[in-house]
Amino acid sequence: MNLDKAKKRIAKKVKIGFKGYPQISIAYFGSSQDSADEVVISFIAEEGQAAMEERFASKSDARTDEIIQSAIVKIIERSEAKTVLLCEEIKLKS
Numbered sequence: 328m329n330l331d332k333a334k335k336r337i338a339k340k341v342k343i344g345f346k347g348y349p350q351i352s353i354a355y356f357g358s359s360q361d362s363a364d365e366v367v368i369s370f371i372a373e374e375g376q377a378a379m380e381e382r383f384a385s386k387s388d389a390r391t392d393e394i395i396q397s398a399i400v401k402i403i404e405r406s407e408a409k410t411v412l413l414c415e416e417i418k419l420k421s
Contacts, residue, residue, distance in 0.1 A: 328396075337400060337411065338413075340403055341411050343411070349373075349408045349410075350370070350371045350408060350410040352371075352412040352414070353366065353367075353399060353411070353413045353414065355389060355417045356417065356418045357417045358419070359419070362387075362417075363389045364384060364387075366395060367382050368380065368402055370406055370408075
């Protein structure tokens with residue numbers, strides 16, 4: 328899947344808003360606000376359950392890595408997530 332198509336599919340699911348569980352949260356981390364070298368995807372099956380996490384690292388910006396973005400789309404589809412949350416800003420690693 329190409330990068331633009333993957334990003335559009337993720338954005339479409341995020342735009343829907345909260346529709347219940349299962350829920351996926353996507354957060355980007357980096358050493359600066361300009362580039363995210365890690366993405367963390369959290370999955371919550373039901374309310375009150377602990378989140379399961381999947382981490383992906385990238386040598387370049389994870390937000391523009393076609394493989395990572397395609398993997399996020401596949402995770403959303405396979406989990407049948409009703410809600411997808413995206414943290415727009417890059418969280419700085421300490």
